[in-house]
Amino acid sequence: MLLVAAGVSGGAQAGVLDDAKARGALRVGQDYVPPAYTAGAKFRTPEGVDMILAEDIAKRLNLKLDNVPNAGNAGDGKAAQALKGARADIALVTVDENAVRIGAAADGSVLIPTGYSAGAMAIMRTDTDIRKWEQLKGRTVCLSEGGSYVGRMAARYGAVEKVMRAPADSLLAVRTGQCDAAVHDDTMLKELLRLPEWKKFSAQLPPQSRSMLMIRIPAADNAAIAYARQTVAEWSRGDFWPALKKKWTNAVAFEVYLDQNVPDCH
Structure with a gap:
């Protein structure tokens, strides 16, 4: 499930959370967006935890979730284009542990570790x-x-x-x-x-090939950055991660x- 990816909208002055609240839905970029479930089909739990985290982020904001695919991989020339594309408000991206740099990036975004890593x-x-x-x-x-x-x-x-x-x-x-x-x-x-x-x-x-799952946010959007950090801190407390892993495994x-x-x- 873990590749280096990008795909966050710009518009930091307006604030991506304000934009999401105005439209009533939070757009979360993901490496892989599973096909929509159709009646009568066998339900399948998707690879990775991206969808679960995206749902939790949107739920905390009392917003509908709109999943959008990340536009490209960081380092392949598409990261900056993804930021300008305004497709996602925030993105869940996966970064090789050896290449992780927490903080502002050259493409105008901030990477915040979710607490999930895998190989x-x-x-x-x-x-x-x-x-x-x-x-x-x-x-x-x-x-x-x-x-x-x-x-x-x-x-x-x-x-x-x-x-x-x-x-x-x-x-x-x-x-x-x-x-x-x-x-x-x-x-x-x-x-x-x-x-x-x-x-x-x-x-x-x-x-x-261990990688870390991270939240990618426009660097100038202080409100979104603070919200993401608060959410990650709450995930780290209690039984959030153990319960998530148990639920995925049992399913x-x-x-x-x-x-x-x-x-x-x-």
């Missing part, structure tokens, strides 16, 4: 012969649409990527033998492996359970 982690059957990342070459690796690691496994290790609709589909494919490994955020996978029904699929490759595990109509592979 790529692979899980497999416990009897797998895969012991290191390099052994994924030529092996089928399941990932989910919108995840940060799509494309990386093929480019870095020569793996055969199988991109599924959501984490539940990717993890189900590992259980039924369609994939040799599934790669997702280690923060969530470690929580999933606490469940007894995942003991047989608890072989893992160590996390790599995905239940989705796998409901759809597994064939036995685990042997």
